[in-house]
Amino acid sequence: MTHEEKRAWIMLVTAVLAYAAYVVVVLRRAGDTALTDVPYAGALLWTVGGAIVANIVLEIGLGVVNPRASRAKDVRDREIGRLGDHVGQAFVVIGAVSAMLMALAEWDFFWIANVIYLCFVLSSVLGSVTKVLVYRGSLPQW
Amino acid sequence: MVKPTRVTNRIRALRFERGEMTQAELADRIGVTRQTVIAIEQGRYSPSLEMAFRIAHVLGVRLDDVFQYPEEETP
Numbered sequence: 770m771t772h773e774e775k776r777a778w779i780m781l782v783t784a785v786l787a788y789a790a791y792v793v794v795v796l797r798r799a800g801d802t803a804l805t806d807v808p809y810a811g812a813l814l815w816t817v818g819g820a821i822v823a824n825i826v827l828e829i830g831l832g833v834v835n836p837r838a839s840r841a842k843d844v845r846d847r848e849i850g851r852l853g854d855h856v857g858q859a860f861v862v863i864g865a866v867s868a869m870l871m872a873l874a875e876w877d878f879f880w881i882a883n884v885i886y887l888c889f890v891l892s893s894v895l896g897s898v899t900k901v902l903v904y905r906g907s908l909p910q911w
Numbered sequence: 912m913v914k915p916t917r918v919t920n921r922i923r924a925l926r927f928e929r930g931e932m933t934q935a936e937l938a939d940r941i942g943v944t945r946q947t948v949i950a951i952e953q954g955r956y957s958p959s960l961e962m963a964f965r966i967a968h969v970l971g972v973r974l975d976d977v978f979q980y981p982e983e984e985t986p
Binding site: 774 | 916942944947955956957959962
């Protein structure tokens with residue numbers, strides 16, 4: 770497994786776990802109250818920050834656990850990286866457009882913040898899944 | 912439309928004909944990772960024309976001795 774494939778796995782796992790933790794915290798706090806009344810900002814910021822820190826720590830940990838593993842990156846890694854980023858990018862745009870339309874329609878801040886967060890997570894997850902699938906299979910030819 | 916590559920290759924056979932050159936050695940000489948050589952050998956990745964020429968040079972043969980492409984059927 771190349772270093773870049775390991776990085777894609779780390780991104781996938783941290784994004785899924787951080788978002789799952791956020792959803793669990795918000796739903797637990799909600800109880801019988803409306804979701805828009807739940808204090809979500811702290812949990813959102815902590816899970817975003819936690820995912821970034823976990824990503825960095827796990828990548829450093831990879832180097833510590835196996836210091837002789839190659840960190841080389843070649844043209845195939847770059848092509849797969851571009852394809853994954855291209856797939857993920859679509860969700861960043863969907864999130865931005867959704868948030869803009871929700872703001873224009875004067876939706877609650879809760880929904881605007883959450884649609885942006887969800888689309889960031891989908892961007893990371895689908896981008897990483899694409900990279901892992903292509904590493905395991907073949908780069909598509911158009 | 913996404914379609915599988917039709918390019919086939921004889922890299923594995925040629926490596927063994929060249930004194931059992933390892934995948935790691937070939938990868939090192941053409942400047943890619945061993946995983947990329949594995950993907951090329953298994954037909955999961957089509958190298959660029961430049962990389963294909965480098966592979967042929969390292970293996971000491973012509974490009975079309977390494978890579979083959981099936982003839983198009985004429986109607």
